Amino acid sequence: MTSAESETVLEVRGLRAVRGGAVVIENGCFRIAKGEYAGIVGPNGGGKTTLLQTILGYHPRTEGEIFLFGQPADRFKDWQRIAYTPQDAIHFDEQFPLTVRELVSLGRVRRSNLLRRLNGKDWEKVDETMELMGVSEISERRIGQLSGGQKQRAFVAKALALDPELLILDEPTSGLDASGQESFYKVLGNINKERGTTIVVVSHDLAAVFCRMTQVICVNKYIHQTGDLNVAERLLRGAYGNHFRFVMHGDCECCCVPEDV
Amino acid sequence: MFGDLFTLLGMSFFQRALIGGCLVSVICAAIGLFVVLRKESMIGDSAAHISFGGIAVGLLLGVQPMIMATVFSVAAILGMDFMKKRGIAQSDSAMAIFMAMGFSVGLIAIGLSNGFSISIMDYLFGSILTISGSDLAVISVLGIAVLSAIFILLKEFIAMTFDSISSKMNGIPTELLSVLFNVMMAVTVVLTIKVVGIILVLALMVVPSLAALQLKTSFRKTLLAAVMFGAFSTFTGIIVSGMVDLPAAGVIVFTDVAILLLLVAYKHLGKEPGNAVPPIKETKTFRT
Ligand SMILES: Nc1ncnc2c1ncn2[C@@H]1O[C@H](COP(=O)(O)OP(=O)(O)O)[C@@H](O)[C@H]1O
Ligand SMILES: [Mg+2]
Numbered sequence: 001m002t003s004a005e006s007e008t009v010l011e012v013r014g015l016r017a018v019r020g021g022a023v024v025i026e027n028g029c030f031r032i033a034k035g036e037y038a039g040i041v042g043p044n045g046g047g048k049t050t051l052l053q054t055i056l057g058y059h060p061r062t063e064g065e066i067f068l069f070g071q072p073a074d075r076f077k078d079w080q081r082i083a084y085t086p087q088d089a090i091h092f093d094e095q096f097p098l099t100v101r102e103l104v105s106l107g108r109v110r111r112s113n114l115l116r117r118l119n120g121k122d123w124e125k126v127d128e129t130m131e132l133m134g135v136s137e138i139s140e141r142r143i144g145q146l147s148g149g150q151k152q153r154a155f156v157a158k159a160l161a162l163d164p165e166l167l168i169l170d171e172p173t174s175g176l177d178a179s180g181q182e183s184f185y186k187v188l189g190n191i192n193k194e195r196g197t198t199i200v201v202v203s204h205d206l207a208a209v210f211c212r213m214t215q216v217i218c219v220n221k222y223i224h225q226t227g228d229l230n231v232a233e234r235l236l237r238g239a240y241g242n243h244f245r246f247v248m249h250g251d252c253e254c255c256c257v258p259e260d261v
Numbered sequence: 262m263f264g265d266l267f268t269l270l271g272m273s274f275f276q277r278a279l280i281g282g283c284l285v286s287v288i289c290a291a292i293g294l295f296v297v298l299r300k301e302s303m304i305g306d307s308a309a310h311i312s313f314g315g316i317a318v319g320l321l322l323g324v325q326p327m328i329m330a331t332v333f334s335v336a337a338i339l340g341m342d343f344m345k346k347r348g349i350a351q352s353d354s355a356m357a358i359f360m361a362m363g364f365s366v367g368l369i370a371i372g373l374s375n376g377f378s379i380s381i382m383d384y385l386f387g388s389i390l391t392i393s394g395s396d397l398a399v400i401s402v403l404g405i406a407v408l409s410a411i412f413i414l415l416k417e418f419i420a421m422t423f424d425s426i427s428s429k430m431n432g433i434p435t436e437l438l439s440v441l442f443n444v445m446m447a448v449t450v451v452l453t454i455k456v457v458g459i460i461l462v463l464a465l466m467v468v469p470s471l472a473a474l475q476l477k478t479s480f481r482k483t484l485l486a487a488v489m490f491g492a493f494s495t496f497t498g499i500i501v502s503g504m505v506d507l508p509a510a511g512v513i514v515f516t517d518v519a520i521l522l523l524l525v526a527y528k529h530l531g532k533e534p535g536n537a538v539p540p541i542k543e544t545k546t547f548r549t
Binding site for chain 1: 298300413414416417419420423424426427428429430431432433434473474477478479480481482483
């Protein structure tokens with residue numbers, strides 16, 4: 001095994017996933033190396049959520065292989081190294097009595113501190129992670145009273161509280177305005193650079209994906225991956241359909257427009 | 262009247278009732294908060310109804326009815342959980358099956374014995390004022406065991422109740438803890454039967470928590486408030502029933518509901534509309 005291979009955090013080969021009798025993912029292959037900031041894009045219903053659920057074992061795979069940190073997913077035990085925030089995470093029961101700080105502290109609850117209280121180091125980490133995600137000022141607010149963007153940040157803080165090596169987020173910016181999305185992906189970028197956390201994020205914000213991320217994975221039943229922006233447009237057409245043109249202008253903007261406009 | 266109260270407070274049956282009643286209410290409210298948040302209130306109610314079968318069979322066979330009720334209640338809660346997880350029946354169907362079984366077995370047992378209808382009434386409507394020393398001993402031992410488990414596993418139970426997927430990823434044995442929680446709930450149901458009877462178990466479980474949830478505060482404060490509301494209502498209920506000769510169970514639950522309604526009214530008078538009492542009748546399947 002070469003060192004490049006040993007640094008593969010996530011690899012999927014020949015994956016097929018079926019949902020309600022229909023094939024949702026067909027012959028899917030991609031690979032994400034350590035330290036990557038990868039964006040998963042694709043139309044609604046394209047299978048992005050199903051792909052993540054299959055990788056994490058919440059949805060059965062019909063065919064193919066999945067490797068997490070080089071180990072086959074069925075034999076993988078070290079789930080603590082991965083943090084996952086599902087698409088519907090912020091649609092929790094608003095009556096649930098938790099403050100932001102309590103929510104983030106739940107991220108530190110793990111096997112090794114079973115039967116013990118969270119200690120000083122745990123709370124230090126909780127406060128540090130809240131600071132990082134910009135939710136320190138609202139730490140005593142109840143999570144049911146937060147805005148969409150604050151909820152998203154609080155949930156990512158919870159996911160980061162255990163210093164995962166791989167952070168997987170499913171559409172974490174739905175419900176955020178453009179500037180909210182922009183700053184959210186910037187914060188993720190900083191975490192990726194400073195902590196070396198590998199990040200895989202499903203996003204509809206193509207500008208953020210193309211400007212900030214190092215890998216683009218297009219999912220629309222078939223999976224295509226590229227680290228090269230020049231190839232990305234072709235992939236996006238494959239995913240969203242040929243009648244879209246992807247207009248890149250400036251450094252950091254991208255929009256997709258129907259071709260006859 | 263207050264002279265009566267001091268005489269009552271000096272009597273050992275009354276002291277037992279106060280101690281046992283308040284202890285049970287504390288456990289019941291603590292478990293109840295998780296039950297409400299897991300949207301499993303109806304499971305607690307089913308367990309209470311199934312206990313009826315256990316009590317009747319216990320009386321028929323001459324086995325301590327509370328022990329038989331515990332066996333029935335634990336078996337039923339684990340059975341319902343098993344059926345739900347294996348996809349044999351949906352949560353509400355599983356509850357209906359076990360409730361039907363428990364109650365019908367109870368009625369048959371009563372029919373076979375045709376003699377203990379008076380003592381069965383105590384179990385239907387509660388009989389905290391007739392609590393014996395050995396009852397209090399059972400309540401104390403089981404109650405303290407349940408309370409310690411909640412205390413020791415508090416952060417795990419909160420984490421699992423809020424988000425069992427992440428808890429499982431972090432290596433928490435969610436399946437095992439889920440079984441443990443269910444057993445604790447079953448035991449609590451049986452202890453509560455002694456205080457308010459089968460029919461009002463659900464009230465004692467969920468009403469203090471629903472009231473505490475109105476405070477909109479942190480988890481730990483909500484839990485503390487639920488426990489205090491529960492203990493206060495039971496204390497008040499037993500005192501009042503001792504003084505004016507009303508059924509304790511009725512006064513206890515009435516006090517609980519009064520606290521809830523006062524809090525709801527206070528909130529809706531002062532603030533924006535739309536924060537209704539959370540629904541308690543749904544049941545939701547949780548991944549463990
Ligand atoms: N619970 C479900 N049961 C049946 N089909 C589903 C379910 N969830 C999603 N699907 C179907 O699977 C396909 C992929 O959905 P999903 O993975 O959620 O896509 P995406 O996350 O890319 O929007 C869609 O066609 C959707 O209709
Ligand atoms: Mg999705």
